[in-house]
Amino acid sequence: MAECPTLTTERLVLRPFRVDDLDHLHAIMTTPEVRASLHLPAEFSMDGAWRAMLSLSGLWALRDLGQWAIEERGSGRFVGRAGLHWRPEDDWPGVEVGWMLDPAAWGLGYATEAGQRAVRYGFDQLAQDALYSLILPENTRSQAVAERLGFTPYEERVLAHFPSQAHMVWRLGRAD
Numbered sequence: 555m556a557e558c559p560t561l562t563t564e565r566l567v568l569r570p571f572r573v574d575d576l577d578h579l580h581a582i583m584t585t586p587e588v589r590a591s592l593h594l595p596a597e598f599s600m601d602g603a604w605r606a607m608l609s610l611s612g613l614w615a616l617r618d619l620g621q622w623a624i625e626e627r628g629s630g631r632f633v634g635r636a637g638l639h640w641r642p643e644d645d646w647p648g649v650e651v652g653w654m655l656d657p658a659a660w661g662l663g664y665a666t667e668a669g670q671r672a673v674r675y676g677f678d679q680l681a682q683d684a685l686y687s688l689i690l691p692e693n694t695r696s697q698a699v700a701e702r703l704g705f706t707p708y709e710e711r712v713l714a715h716f717p718s719q720a721h722m723v724w725r726l727g728r729a730d
């Protein structure tokens with residue numbers, strides 16, 4: 555059973571979630587930009603943010619992987635989350651790399667910087683042969699992050715947990 559490690563990059567601290575992140579996480583998840591990208595309901599509640607945080611944190615205990623809370627090194631400001639994800643359904647391709655930032659912190663390269671560290675963790679610590687990212691076709695900003703990290707489109711797939719629309723499965727092999 556792994557604990558979420560604290561990692562640093564040039565401009566960011568990737569650390570475990572804390573209870574006092576909840577208000578910030580909820581504020582980010584209720585911005586119109588993030589709600590639209592993640593198809594969250596207009597009335598997305600504090601309870602929804604709390605459950606999201608529990609599930610992101612709980613993966614570390616259950617699967618030895620998960621996402622990190624992202625803090626700016628300079629200011630200590632909570633700017634979002636990024637890291638690794640996994641679901642138990644048969645159609646889930648493997649270990650996923652994902653990201654979500656406060657729109658106030660878009661356009662700074664933070665998702666790419668955190669994503670790079672998560673990719674390294676997936677290959678070095680988790681010994682994965684390939685990593686995946688599941689992105690809706692309309693989410694061009696997320697696709698751009700995946701491309702900057704070296705992922706390439708692999709196949710379109712309708713996932714059991716999100717049946718309304720096909721996701722593109724992006725893939726990055728260890729050798730790539």
Ligand SMILES: CC(C)(COP(=O)(O)OP(=O)(O)OC[C@H]1O[C@@H](n2cnc3c(N)ncnc32)[C@H](O)[C@@H]1OP(=O)(O)O)[C@@H](O)C(=O)NCCC(=O)NCCS
Pocket residue numbers: 587588591592652653654655656659660661662663664665666667688689690693695696698699
């Ligand atoms: C997806 C998401 C994280 C992308 O955020 P982003 O800020 O566009 O991506 P990055 O943090 O990598 O920043 C890249 C941008 O910063 C710029 N940039 C500035 N300084 C930079 C630096 N030092 N290094 C890299 N890029 C830098 C890049 O040129 C690029 O700008 P552009 O958007 O004008 O092309 C964000 O849109 C988001 O949170 N969306 C909602 C949640 C979501 O959809 N998650 C993914 C689900 S699949």
